[in-house]
Amino acid sequence: MTIKAPRYSDTSVTISDVVSYLEQKVQLQGQSSVATSGIIVGDIDHVVTGILISLDITEKVLDEAIEKGCNFIIVNQPVFTEPLAQIIPETYAGRCVIKAIKHGLTIYVLSTNLDHFGRGTSHRMASFIELQETHPIIPHKVMLHRLTTFVPPHAEKHLIQSLCQVGAVLATQNLTGVAANLHCATGSGSLSHVSSTAKVEFSQESQLAFIVPMPCKEKIIQTLLHAHPYEKVTYYLEQVEVVVNHIGSGVVGSLPIELPEKYFLKYIKTKLTLSHLQHTNYFDRPIKKVAIYAGNGGWLLKEVLHKKIDAFITTGLQYEQFLEANGKTLLIDVGYDATRLGLKKLILALLSKEFNNIVILRCKTITNPVHHIND
Structure with a gap:
């Protein structure tokens, strides 16, 4: 029996090797003038001692990386979205950056939801609600x-x-x-x-x-x-x-059968195990064609309206965007936590295929800071 040798040995995998592989597989996107994806802290020439995959960066996540001997953290959410005028311990971003530098940690923001790889969380959500004949929004x-x-x-x-x-x-x-x-x-x-x-x-x-x-x-x-x-x-x-x-970006598909809006909302709450969601008013039209973008999907709204899609599931929406969509599509904000469902597992699977002899871990620290009161 022939055993396939790993592409990299333990001593030869650098952070640069991992970054090159990720950026070859996944197209990074930045919607603002601030670099919100890629390396934001650290040295890409360091040899990887371990990779920790997290949704967010917090001081507790950094502590977990240090404890588990991981010097490379791949994260979904940027540590900062505005330029840092100061890196000081009085701010959340400053404390994280200082701690990362002090302990030799490199932080890489993979802000894409892997849709461009064709197996992102948008596709996962589309599978949960059984969308058929899927294709990208863009x-x-x-x-x-x-x-x-x-x-x-x-x-x-x-x-x-x-x-x-x-x-x-x-x-x-x-x-x-x-x-x-x-x-x-x-x-x-x-x-x-x-x-x-x-x-x-x-x-x-x-x-x-x-x-x-x-x-x-x-x-x-x-x-x-x-x-x-x-x-x-x-x-x-x-x-x-x-x-x-x-x-491409996001997923569009058709439900197996048309559903009235009220039942469609109950359907996605059940399928995506949601405790809450926000949506526009009903407009007395059955839901058949559905678009999903697992991330801040406000930038796709005009495309969704242009294509006359019945419902758009995303997150990070502004009040003005609900006004713009009202009466045109059923606009649904399910919250960041729901749109990142299974993301750490997807990144782990992607990396494990190429780097099968280095430590790659999913972060155990719960980072979601948003909580809701349920009646």
Whole structure:
């Protein structure tokens, strides 16, 4: 029996390795001018002693990381959303930053809810309420380059192999599939992208076209110039925008059957085990088409209204947004705690596939500061 060796050894996994893997898998989003995702405290060159996955950063979470020997904390909610004029112990954010620096902790904010990975908490909530025929509220757009060059027939195979080994993909008509799975390759495994049925017209030269991921562009161009048999290489590089329809922000789908608004609200409270929710007035229309965004979804409201979606489940909404949606869609704010259901487990599963020999833990500290009185 062959046992697959782990990609990283215990002594070689740095925080930078983990960050690179996460950002390759998940598109980070920042809705404000302040950096609310990525590394906010710490040194990415440190070797990982353990990873703690939390929803929020509090002093008790930092204490748990220290106690369990984890020097890297991946968190969902930013420690601060406004620039810090001072880092002082009189403020919550200041105390957390000071403690993290003092104990050599690195904090990474993964503010996305993994929707762009196609397995986020929006998808989890959609599964709980049994949405069918799901697709993103806003599909993901990928910027790629198309590289065209000319090569004598005898050097064609060598050039294709050389470029594919550093991340290029021999161009096909199905750019969407390429965009959805594309990443910089470093080994011969990337040759599986080369179509054995690709047809190239031969004359004195063959014309070859490749799809080039943005992060790999410079390396691919350098390889082209080195591997091409001509001293002066002719090539053309153009940008291509590709819409990947099956991944993106949020989820839209249809209920198995239409439900009156009153029963729909009871239905989602039961399915999502909610103690409370906020919503707009009823507008006497059955609910069939439902959108979900597991995060602050106010920025998606105009898109939801434009698509005439019957109900929109999200959180972090402002009073003015309830006014805007009233009578147009059933707008439902279920609270941050509900929209982060299972998030730590999802991040753990994502990391464990790649880093199977380092300590990765879900935080045990309860961080939700919001409580409600239930009659």
